[in-house]
Amino acid sequence: MTEKIKPTLWIDADAIPNIAKQIIIKTAERTQTTTIFVANRAIALPRLPMLQMKVVADGFDKADDYIADNCCQNDVVITSDIPLANDCIDKGARVVTARGFVYDKENIKQKLNIRDFMDTMRATGVLEPHQQGGQAPYSDKDKQNFANILNQWIH
Numbered sequence: 001m002t003e004k005i006k007p008t009l010w011i012d013a014d015a016i017p018n019i020a021k022q023i024i025i026k027t028a029e030r031t032q033t034t035t036i037f038v039a040n041r042a043i044a045l046p047r048l049p050m051l052q053m054k055v056v057a058d059g060f061d062k063a064d065d066y067i068a069d070n071c072c073q074n075d076v077v078i079t080s081d082i083p084l085a086n087d088c089i090d091k092g093a094r095v096v097t098a099r100g101f102v103y104d105k106e107n108i109k110q111k112l113n114i115r116d117f118m119d120t121m122r123a124t125g126v127l128e129p130h131q132q133g134g135q136a137p138y139s140d141k142d143k144q145n146f147a148n149i150l151n152q153w154i155h
Contacts, residue, residue, distance in 0.1 A: 005074070006033050007153070010067045010093075012079035013037040013053075017138045020098035023147050024078065025051065031154045036070075038063045076153050082112055094153055099138070100145025 011024060021043075028035035028050050036052045037043060040063055045051045056062040064084040071077055073092030079085055085095040085103040095103040 006031070007075045007094075008072070009033055009035040009154075010071050010075060010077045010088075011035065011037040012063060012067060012077070012081055012084060013039040013043055014041075014063055015080070016078070017098050019138055019143055020078070020146055023143065023150065027147075027150050027154060033154055038066050076150070078150075086112055096146065096149045096153075098146055099142040100147075100149050102149060 009024065009028060011021075013021075016024075016037075024035060025046060025048070027033070029048055032050055034050050034052070036054055037045060038054045038056060040056050040058050042053055042055050045053055054066060056066050061084075064079075064081055064087075067077060067079070068084055068087035068091070071088050071091055071093045075088075075093040077085070077088040077093050077095045078098060079088075079095065080097045080099075082103070086109075088095050089103060089105060097103070
């Protein structure tokens with residue numbers, strides 16, 4: 001019988017909500033799962049052997065590039081960045097946002113197309129800044145969705 005290899009958790013940590021960060025840390029500690037936070041500045045983490053902080057150079061998408069280059073099949077990537085999600089899915093990783101939305105082969109191309117369309121609309125001035133909206137506050141439902149997916153994928 002072959003032993004199942006635990007996935008590594010990769011965290012796009014530049015904008016991770018603190019509540020989600022705490023869920024990740026608790027899950028990593030409970031399951032003894034290697035968890036790598038990647039950002040262009042250090043973030044405070046408890047001193048636990050399974051937690052790592054990878055600080056990358058300043059620059060556009062440096063953290064994303066590091067995660068995409070280093071994640072492997074069956075790893076879990078936590079990000080809201082759609083191009084990063086696409087790259088990781090192409091490598092066989094599973095991707096979820098800190099709000100518990102799962103990106104997969106079934107929905108990622110549509111999400112990329114919508115993102116690109118919205119970028120074009122903003123660049124051409126069709127959308128004014130006040131029309132672009134923003135994310136709703138991190139809710140208890142977001143927290144529960146995220147924790148459920150993370151627990152399911154790690155076990």
